[in-house]
Every structure is written in C-alpha cells, then in structure tokens.
Amino acid sequence: MIVGTQAYDNLVPGPLIRANVGDELAVTVKNDLAQATSVHWHGIALRNDMDGATPATPNIDAGKSFTYRFSVPDPGTYWAHPHTGLDLDAGLHLPLIVDDPADPGAYDVEWIVVLDDWTDGVGPSPQQIFDGLRGGAMSEEHMPGMPGMGGVGRSDLLGGDAGDVSYPYYLINGRIPAAPTTFSAKPGQRVRMRIINAGSDTAFRVALGGHRMTVTHTDGFPVVPTEVDAVLVGMGERYDVVVTAADGVFPLVASAEGKNAVARALLSTGAGSAPDPGFRPSELDGRVGTVQLLSAAPEVVLAAGKPDAALSAHLSGMMMPYDWRINGRTFSDTQPLTVRQGQHATLTFTNTAMMWHPMHLHGHTFQVMKPDGSVGPRKDTVNVLPNETLTVGLVADNPGIWMLHCHNTYHLEAGMMTSMNYVP
Ligand SMILES: [Cu+2]
The missing domain is CATH 2.60.40.420 (Cupredoxins -  blue copper proteins)
Structure with a gap:
C-alpha cells in the first residue's frame, strides 16, 4: 500500500543526523511543503534562535530555505520534528544521535527504533481528527477511534485514559507489524536500542521477546543501569536499553498502551521464524521501566x-x-x-x-x-x-x-x- 504524507527527504522516519559532542551542526531545510514549517531539535540544549519554535525562531515559509546552525553540548539520543500545528502527526520526524568519542559505550551494535502512530493517508487526516475532537461534524464512520466510540481504553501505568485517538496503524521504523523491518546481529552481541517515541497520542510499552533489557539512558542522559522486562515510552521520550542477543528470531513489540494494538520489528541472529504479527511477548507484562524506577547516573x-x-x-x-x-x-x-x-x-x-x-x-x-x-x-x-x-x-x-x-x-x-x- 502506498500512502501520501509529508516527510524529510521522502523517508519515514527521516534521515539519521549524527554528530560528535561539541560539533557545530549546519542543517539546511528546504521547505517544499504547502505551508510554513520549522524543525525543532528535541532535547538539545541549543541556542534559542535555532530552537525551531516561534517566537524564538521564525518559521520557514513555503518555498523558502533556512539553515539551522547550533552546537550540540551533550551526547545522547535526540530527534527532530516540526513545531507547527498538527504537522507532527504526518511523517515529519528524524532521529538525531550525538556521540561522545571518549565514551564508546558498552555495546557492540546499535539499533535505532522509532515508534509512531499512523493515520495520514490511510485514516482521517490529523486536521479531521482534531476537528472531531473539538466537536466538529465528524461521523463515527470517519472517526473509528474516537473516545466514547469504543476505541481507546485505560492504562494502569498511565493512571487513567490512555489516549484520545485510535489509529489505523502503529509503526516501528515506518513499517506495519505484517511487514516489519529486521535487524541482524550475532548471538551474544550487546545490542543498544535507541527507542524514540515520535507518536502523537500513543504511549508504547516496548519489549523484546525472550530477552530482558537494561535501561542505560533516558532522554539522552545516563541512568543507573536498571534491568527491566519492558519500558514505557511516552510521546517525545527516549529510552536507550541494552540487550544481549540470544540465538534465533525475536519480535520487538511496541504495544500501543490502552489501544489493543501493536507495532513491531524483528531481531534476527540465527535460524527461526517470526511469530504472527499480533503476538505479544510475556515480557510486556513483566517489570516495566518508568521514571519511578530510574535514577540519574551520579x-x-x-x-x-x-x-x-x-x-x-x-x-x-x-x-x-x-x-x-x-x-x-x-x-x-x-x-x-x-x-x-x-x-x-x-x-x-x-x-x-x-x-x-x-x-x-x-x-x-x-x-x-x-x-x-x-x-x-x-x-x-x-x-x-x-x-x-x-x-x-x-x-x-x-x-x-x-x-x-x-x-x-x-x-x-x-x-x-x-x-x-x-x-x-
Ligand atoms: Cu496533554
């Protein structure tokens, strides 16, 4: 299925931007969208006039270009997205990783995992969803997931209503569960997963079947390493976890909290077949890493x-x-x-x-x-x-x-x- 959306460089997620700590980045954005846009560099303690949010940084008008220039003071897992209207619920997001050459980290391979909830081009548009939530004239037919219409449930971990919108699809790295991406590694390798929630209305509970995970960072900054079975990732949050890969094929499942649906990708280190697309590993119901379990590294x-x-x-x-x-x-x-x-x-x-x-x-x-x-x-x-x-x-x-x-x-x-x- 092909759907139309808005994206960076025609990719969803957008292209990875990678830098070393202390580098100055120069990122030129050419706005070929029909509307003004901006790029907000989420989590980076950058200079105010490059933040990508008005009024500190003017938006980029349609047809115009702008070069964001800023240095990156802290290593970690970040991301970028527009700060204009509902555009974040299209395909406009990309991962941004800042490395510290002095700290290679205790892992062998890296897996960037971008989570998203998806409606653009397949369900109601973000504007239609918003108009519906605001009480506009949307029929149930167009708003299959409106609260009160049986779409969104509760979450104990979130203390009540899990969200406002039930999406047609939930994605890991731009793919639906039936057509997942596969990350290849070798048994015994330590895999650092950099998990980014680029969704708009969905918290994801993320687990790798057959593995426990050690949380090493959240929002770019190190924590006292903490072993869990799953992590709960709200919109905008990032969690870095390390797993030691077992031998076989394993589903990485991001359960849309309170929404009875999953996103997934696969980890492949050897022979084996993937479980069916709706499979929920038992780790999802184990010890879930949240802020309450974590402490900053000293x-x-x-x-x-x-x-x-x-x-x-x-x-x-x-x-x-x-x-x-x-x-x-x-x-x-x-x-x-x-x-x-x-x-x-x-x-x-x-x-x-x-x-x-x-x-x-x-x-x-x-x-x-x-x-x-x-x-x-x-x-x-x-x-x-x-x-x-x-x-x-x-x-x-x-x-x-x-x-x-x-x-x-x-x-x-x-x-x-x-x-x-x-x-x-
Ligand atoms: Cu809110």
Missing part, C-alpha cells in the same frame, strides 16, 4: 543548590469540550513562567485532569525529583499522571524564550503550551 545529577525560583504548571482540561490548559490558560493568552539567568529553579507540575500529559521543556534538561526525595533521571520530557504532583529541578543556564508544553500533538494544538522566559 555524574549527571544536577547540582542541588537551594532553589531560588519556584515555577508552577497546573495542568487541566477535559475531553468534552476538548480543552487543555496550563495554569488555567491556553497558549494564546498564556502568562509565561519567568526565570533569571543563573537561578536554580523548581518546576512543579500539578495534574488535575483525568488524562496523563508528557510534558516537554525546550532548551534544558531537568532533574526529576521523586516523592520520597530521592533523585530521579535527567529528562526533557516527563509523563505527569492524573492527580499527580511532580517536581523537577533545573538550572537556568540557557537564556531565551523556551516552550513548555504537552507532547500530545492534539493537546498542544488545543493550546496546552506556555513558555519559560528569561528576564533581566
């Missing part, structure tokens, strides 16, 4: 100083009407959070909605603080569950105007965004 724990700014983000909203807010306001009339350069700030998310939100801050990584006072992982995107209060710490060391938003594309489009502005 060398990346943010310096604890007494915080001299306390920021708050109250998350609210509901499905009917489809309305999502930060601090009681949508982005069009938001009151930005403010910090001064050099401050150590806390940022407390309080979620009073019935829905989880993967909250993403541009230009910084933050230190998740666990409720018991212990140190969580360093991240740029963190899932805030219903009725949860979650505090992160950050150092205000990158001046500018930085977006803070929910990484559910439809919540974002409904206005669930504010900014963190540096002030004199």
